[in-house]
Amino acid sequence: MKPEETNSIDYVMEKASGPHFSGFRPDGLLSSPPSSTASPSHRSASDSSLALSDSNAPKQPFVIGVSGGTASGKTTVCDMIIQQLHDHRVVLVNQDSFYRGLTPEESKRVHEYNFDHPDAFDTEQLLDCVQKLRSGHSYQVPIYDFKNHRRSSESFRQVNASDVIILEGILVFHDQRKVHALHKHIKVLIDADVRLARRIRRDIVERGRDINSVLEQYAKFVKPAFDNFVLPSKKYADVIIPRGGENHVAIDLIVQHIHTKLGQHDLCKIYPNVYVIQSTFQIRGMHTLIRDKEISKHDFVFYSDRLIRLVVEHGLGYLPFTEKQVVTPTGSVYTGVDFCKKLCGVSIIRSGESMENALRACCKGIKIGKILIHRVGDNGKQLIYEKLPKDISERHVLLLDPVLATGNSFSIHLNIGVVPFHS
Numbered sequence: 001m002k003p004e005e006t007n008s009i010d011y012v013m014e015k016a017s018g019p020h021f022s023g024f025r026p027d028g029l030l031s032s033p034p035s036s037t038a039s040p041s042h043r044s045a046s047d048s049s050l051a052l053s054d055s056n057a058p059k060q061p062f063v064i065g066v067s068g069g070t071a072s073g074k075t076t077v078c079d080m081i082i083q084q085l086h087d088h089r090v091v092l093v094n095q096d097s098f099y100r101g102l103t104p105e106e107s108k109r110v111h112e113y114n115f116d117h118p119d120a121f122d123t124e125q126l127l128d129c130v131q132k133l134r135s136g137h138s139y140q141v142p143i144y145d146f147k148n149h150r151r152s153s154e155s156f157r158q159v160n161a162s163d164v165i166i167l168e169g170i171l172v173f174h175d176q177r178k179v180h181a182l183h184k185h186i187k188v189l190i191d192a193d194v195r196l197a198r199r200i201r202r203d204i205v206e207r208g209r210d211i212n213s214v215l216e217q218y219a220k221f222v223k224p225a226f227d228n229f230v231l232p233s234k235k236y237a238d239v240i241i242p243r244g245g246e247n248h249v250a251i252d253l254i255v256q257h258i259h260t261k262l263g264q265h266d267l268c269k270i271y272p273n274v275y276v277i278q279s280t281f282q283i284r285g286m287h288t289l290i291r292d293k294e295i296s297k298h299d300f301v302f303y304s305d306r307l308i309r310l311v312v313e314h315g316l317g318y319l320p321f322t323e324k325q326v327v328t329p330t331g332s333v334y335t336g337v338d339f340c341k342k343l344c345g346v347s348i349i350r351s352g353e354s355m356e357n358a359l360r361a362c363c364k365g366i367k368i369g370k371i372l373i374h375r376v377g378d379n380g381k382q383l384i385y386e387k388l389p390k391d392i393s394e395r396h397v398l399l400l401d402p403v404l405a406t407g408n409s410f411s412i413h414l415n416i417g418v419v420p421f422h423s
C-alpha cells in the first residue's frame with residue numbers, strides 16, 4: 001500500500017453505508033480488563049480498546065500531601081481531585097485515621113486533651129503506611145471514631161497500592177520525614193471565621209459535640225496549634241489553594257499536573273479508549289528475544305510473527321459482532337456471535353508486511369473493507385504520535401506493530417496497541 005493511501009481513512013468512512021455497529025458488544029466475552037501500567041484496574045469492561053505492555057514493573061506512585069487548618073476543606077479538595085482522576089487508581093489516606101486512641105485516664109479528662117498537637121498522632125505508623133503504599137503494598141488503615149476518640153478494634157480500611165496517594169491532614173507537613181515522602185505539597189487556606197463556622201456545624205452534626213465544647217476546644221487548642229504548627233509550614237507548600245473546594249481553577253491545575261506526572265506520553269492518556277493487555281511471561285519472553293541483538297533473522301521473524309498474531313487476534317475481538325444462534329449437530333441451539341458484515345477500516349501503524357499478512361490470515365471469513373497502513377519510523381515516540389490518525393476513535397481498528405518499538409524507550413511502556421471501534 002502506498003503511503004499516500006494513509007490519508008484515505010475519511011474516504012473509507014464516507015463510503016461505508018448504513019450503521020456500522022450493532023448494539024451488541026462482545027465485552028462480556030472478553031477476558032476482564034487487564035492491569036495496565038497507565039491506568040490498570042480502573043478500566044471498565046466497556047472500555048473499548050487495548051494495548052499490550054511489556055513492562056510489569058510497578059510505577060512509583062505519585063504522593064501528594066494536602067494540609068490546612070481544621071475544616072478548611074482538605075477532604076473536599078481531595079475528593080474533587082480524586083473524582084477528576086477517575087481514570088487512575090487513587091487512594092486517600094487521612095492523617096486523622098492515625099490518631100492515637102485515648103487511654104481510660106485520658107478519656108476521663110478529654111476536654112484537656114490536645115488533639116491538635118503532633119503527639120496526638122501515631123506518626124510512625126502513618127509513615128509506615130505511606131512507605132508500604134509507596135512500595136506497592138496494601139495497608140490496613142485504622143478507622144477512627146471522633147465520637148468516642150478511639151480506633152475501631154475490629155475493623156480496618158484496606159487501602160491498596162495505587163498510581164496516586166493523597167495524604168491529607170492538619171499536620172501533614174509538620175514532620176520532615178513525612179515531607180520527604182511527598183512529591184507535592186498542597187495547602188488549603190481559608191478564612192479562620194469560615195473554618196470555625198464549618199467546624200461548629202460539622203462537630204455538632206457529625207462528631208457528637210455541643211457548641212460550648214467546640215468553642216472551648218477551638219480557643220484552647222485548635223487555634224494555637226494552627227498558629228504554631230499549621231500556618232508556619234505554608235512556606236513549604238508547592239501550591240496554595242485559597243477558598244478550598246470552591247477553587248475549581250486551582251483543582252483543575254493540580255489534576256492536570258498529576259496527569260502530566262503520571263505519564264502524558266502513554267498512548268492510553270492521549271487516546272482514552274486504549275487499554276493495556278496484561279503482559280505475561282510468555283509475551284515478555286518474546287519481547288526479550290526480538291530485542292536481543294544476537295537473535296537470528298529466522299527467530300526474529302518467528303517471534304515477531306507470534307506477537308503480531310496476538311495483537312491482531314485481540315484487535316479483531318473488538319470488531320462489531322451481532323448475536324447469532326446456530327443449531328449444533330446434536331440439535332441444541334447455541335447462541336453465539338457473527339461478524340457484522342459491514343465495512344471496517346483497519347489501520348496498522350508501521351507495518352512491515354508481516355503485520356498485514358497476519359491480519360489478513362486472521363481475518364479469513366471476516367470482511368475487512370480496507371487495511372490502511374501508517375508507516376512511521378521506529379526511532380522516537382513523537383514520530384509515532386504524530387503519525388497516528390486523528391480519527392482512530394471511529395469505525396476502525398488500529399494496530400500497533402509490536403516490533404515497532406524495538407529498541408527505543410517507547411517500547412518500555414507500550415508495544416502493541418489496538419484502538420477499536422466506538423459504539
Ligand SMILES: Nc1ncnc2c1ncn2[C@@H]1O[C@H](COP(=O)(O)OP(=O)(O)O)[C@@H](O)[C@H]1O
Binds near residue numbers: 074
Ligand atoms: N465550599 C464549601 N462550602 C460549604 N461547606 C463546605 C465547603 N467545603 C467544605 N465544607 C464543609 O465544611 C466541613 C469541613 O470540610 P472538610 O472538607 O471535611 O474539611 P477538612 O477535611 O479540612 O476538615 C464539612 O462539613 C464540609 O461539608
Ligand SMILES: Nc1ccn([C@@H]2O[C@H](COP(=O)(O)O)[C@@H](O)[C@H]2O)c(=O)n1
Binds near residue numbers: 072074148
Ligand atoms: N477525637 C478527636 C480527634 C480530633 N479532633 C479534631 O479534629 C481536627 C482535625 O480534623 P479535621 O477533619 O478538622 O482536619 C483537629 O483540629 C482536632 O481538634 C477532635 O475534635 N476530636
